[in-house]
Amino acid sequence: MAVAATGLAAALPAQAMDLAAPQIPFLPMPFSVTSGMDGTMDHGSMDHGTLGHSHIPAGVFGGGMVGAGGFMLSYTPMFMHMADNYVGSSTVSDRAILNTKTPAPVMMGGMAMNFYRIVPTSMDVQSHMFHAMYGVTDWLNLMVMGSFLQKSMTMTTYNMKGTGIVGSSTAQTSGIGDTMVTSLWRLYQDQVHHLHLNFGLSLPSGSTTEQISMLSPMGSYMNMRANYGMQLGTGTVDFLPGVSYTGHIAQWSWGMIYRGRFPLGDNSEGYRYGNLNEWSGWAGYTLIPGITLTGRAVGSIQGQIHGADSQISGLMQGTNPAFYGGKRIDLLGGIEMDGAPLGLGPAMHLDVEGGAPVFQDLNGPQLGRAWQLTVAARLGF
Numbered sequence: 001m002a003v004a005a006t007g008l009a010a011a012l013p014a015q016a017m018d019l020a021a022p023q024i025p026f027l028p029m030p031f032s033v034t035s036g037m038d039g040t041m042d043h044g045s046m047d048h049g050t051l052g053h054s055h056i057p058a059g060v061f062g063g064g065m066v067g068a069g070g071f072m073l074s075y076t077p078m079f080m081h082m083a084d085n086y087v088g089s090s091t092v093s094d095r096a097i098l099n100t101k102t103p104a105p106v107m108m109g110g111m112a113m114n115f116y117r118i119v120p121t122s123m124d125v126q127s128h129m130f131h132a133m134y135g136v137t138d139w140l141n142l143m144v145m146g147s148f149l150q151k152s153m154t155m156t157t158y159n160m161k162g163t164g165i166v167g168s169s170t171a172q173t174s175g176i177g178d179t180m181v182t183s184l185w186r187l188y189q190d191q192v193h194h195l196h197l198n199f200g201l202s203l204p205s206g207s208t209t210e211q212i213s214m215l216s217p218m219g220s221y222m223n224m225r226a227n228y229g230m231q232l233g234t235g236t237v238d239f240l241p242g243v244s245y246t247g248h249i250a251q252w253s254w255g256m257i258y259r260g261r262f263p264l265g266d267n268s269e270g271y272r273y274g275n276l277n278e279w280s281g282w283a284g285y286t287l288i289p290g291i292t293l294t295g296r297a298v299g300s301i302q303g304q305i306h307g308a309d310s311q312i313s314g315l316m317q318g319t320n321p322a323f324y325g326g327k328r329i330d331l332l333g334g335i336e337m338d339g340a341p342l343g344l345g346p347a348m349h350l351d352v353e354g355g356a357p358v359f360q361d362l363n364g365p366q367l368g369r370a371w372q373l374t375v376a377a378r379l380g381f
Contacts, residue, residue: 054194054246054247054248054253054255055248055253055284055286055292055294055336056246056255056282056336056351057282057284057294057296057332057334057336057351057353058076058334058336058351058352058353058374058375058376059078059296059298059332059334059353059372059374060255060257060280060282060296061145061259062143062182062184062198062200062242062244062257062259063244063246063255063257064194064244064246065133065135065141065184065186065194065196066133066134066135066141066380067135067138068135068136068137068138069135070133070134070135070380070381071132071133071134071135071380071381072132072133072134072378072379072380072381073130073131073132073378073379073381074129074130074131074132074133074376074377074378074379075128075129075130075376075377076128076129076130076131076374076375076376076377077126077127077128077129077374077375078125078126078127078129078372078373078374078375079124079125079126079372079373079374080124080125080126080127080369080371080372080373081122081123081124081369081370081371081372082122082123082124082125082367082368082369082370083121083122083123083367083368083370084367084368084370085097085119085120085317085364085365085366085367085368086326086360086361086362086364086365086366086367086368087362087364087365087366088361088362088364089359089360089361089362091368092364092365094119094156094158094163095163096365097116097119097317097365098115098116098117098119098158098163099115100115100116100317100365101114101115102114102115102116102315102320103320103322106313106314106315108160108216108217108218108315109160109218111160113160113217113315115315116315116316116317117157117158117159117160117217117315117316118155118156118157118158118214118215118216118217118314118315118316119155119156119158119316119317120153120154120155120316120317120318120367121154121155121156121168122153122154122367123151123152123153123154123229123367124151124152124153125149125150125151125152126149126150126151127147127148127149127177128147128148128149129145129146129147130145130146130147131143131144131145131146131180132144132145138186139185139186140183140184140185140186141183141184142181142182142183142184143180143181143182143183143184143200144179144180144181144182145179145180145182146176146177146179146205147176147177147178147179148174148175148176148177149173149174149175149176149177149206149232150172150173150174151172151173151174151229151230151232152170152171152172153170153171153172153229153230153318154168154169154170155168155169155170155171155214155215155316156168157169157214157215157216157217158217159217160217160218166215166216166217166219167215167219168215169213169214169215169221171212171213171214171226171230172212173210173212173226173230173231173232174232175206175207175210175232176205176206176207176232177205177206177232177233178202178203178204178205178206178233178234178238179202179203179205180200180201180202180203180240181200181201181203182198182199182200182201182240183198183199183200184196184197184198184244185197185198185199192247192248192249193245193246193247194245194246194247195243195244195245196243196244197241197242197243197244198240198241198242198243198244198259199240199241199242200239200240200241200242201237201238201239201240202234202236202237202238202240202261203237204233204234204235204236204237204267205233206231206232206233206234206235207231207232207233208231208232208233208234208235208267208268208269208309209225209231209269210225210226210230210231210232211223211224211225211226212224212225212226212230214316216315217315222314224314225309225311225312226312227312227314227316227318227319228271228305228309228312228318228319228321228324229318229324230318234263234267234272234273235267235268235269235271235272236263236264236265236266236267236272236273237263237264237265238261238262238263238264239260239261239262239263239264240259240260240261241259241260241262242257242258242259242260243257243258244256244257244258245257251285251286252283252284252285252286253283253284253285253286253292254281254282254283254284255281255282256279256280256281256282257279257280257281258277258278258279258280259277259278259280260275260276260277260278261273261275261276262275262276263275266306266307269309269310269311270307270308270309270310271305271306271307271308271309271321272305272306272307273302273303273305273306273324273325274302274303274304274305274306274324274325275302275303276300276301276302277300277301277302278298278299278300278301279298279299279300280296280297280298280299281296281297282294282295282296282297283295284336289338289340290337290338290339290340291335291336291337291338292335292336292337293333293334293335294333294334294335294336294353295331295332295333295334296331296332296333296334296353296355297329297330297331297332298328298329298330298331298332299327299328299329299330300327300328300330301326301327302324302325302326303325304321304322304323304324304325304363305321305322305324305325306321307321308321317364317365317366322363323363323364323365323366324363324366325362325363326360326361326362326363326364326366327359327360327361327362328357328359328360328361328362328369329357329358329359330355330356330357330358330369330372331355331356331358332353332354332355332372333353333354333355334351334352334353334354334374335351335352335353336349336350336351337349337350337351347379347380347381348377348378348379349376349377349378349379349380350375350376350377350378351374351375351376351378352373352374352375352376353373353374354371354372354373354374355371355372356369356370356371356372357369
């Protein structure tokens with residue numbers, strides 16, 4: 001999946017935010033999107049067939065399979081908060097951002113402005129993901145996922161020449177995100193181990209032309225095209241490869257997964273997100289039947305945006321395509337609960353996972369990720 005911010009900048013669960021500045025990815029994909037830097041965010045799946053249950057954290061997308069004829073529905077809300085601006089692995093002050101030059105002069109009030117005057121202070125992303133998985137055979141599953149995104153970014157506006165604060169404003173966008181269609185191909189399975197490949201596409205169903213209003217250095221509000229991270233989709237068809245391994249013995253379960261997100265070309269606005277690579281490993285321990293604790297580490301790398309939207313410009317860092325992407329390591333903990341202990345039946349599963357970065361090295365200035373929380377409610381047939 002994420003995805004990934006100053007502008008989320010996408011992502012996906014892992015490909016769901018990951019889905020991103022604010023960036024997709026690290027958004028889930030749906031970039032993030034991973035993310036996830038993929039505005040875009042992610043979720044988990046059921047078990048790997050009739051040989052037992054390998055517990056998979058809520059924030060893992062495409063980590064498990066269902067058996068032949070099996071069907072699973074899932075609803076996965078994901079919440080992400082971004083705060084503090086980074087250049088590389090260090091946080092920077094508003095003053096440092098105000099001393100950062102824009103790629104080209106921006107005309108305002110008859111003056112050519114060469115430095116940023118609007119600084120993002122925080123961003124919140126909600127991704128509501130819905131997905132269905134069907135077991136065509138024991139070795140082939142098909143999965144489709146759609147999402148609804150809500151993004152909100154708060155900014156501080158400074159005056160034209162100095163460091164005097166004009167005020168703050170909040171911009172919001174919401175709507176349907178990109179759609180993912182994925183196939184899962186089992187390579188190996190025995191009583192302990194399971195290995196499968198993921199091949200999928202992210203389809204550009206999310207908007208890339210959202211408008212926002214923000215406070216200008218002159219004290220008036222400007223209506224303009226939202227920066228890249230505030231858009232709802234990537235606008236590109238993306239290739240989503242991956243490989244997943246899971247295992248379990250008695251109370252212990254574990255797994256590893258790699259996921260990538262690679263745009264197949266520029267979108268209609270003239271840009272594409274950078275390639276996203278994400279690696280994740282986890283372990284779980286079942287305390288009592290039906291309740292398992294999990295711990296997970298995630299590492300991700302995403303390139304900056306290539307190209308540019310000619311209608312995205314201004315005095316805020318999120319309008320600069322170079323200020324997206326970077327590297328991040330997250331640590332997360334969670335709990336998986338089968339429905340039986342909750343009185344909901346064994347076909348129902350409820351998972352919760354939350355965590356925060358322990359390392360961020362971002363192309364900045366760009367908002368960093370502060371924390372994320374994922375819930376997965378799954379029903380199997």
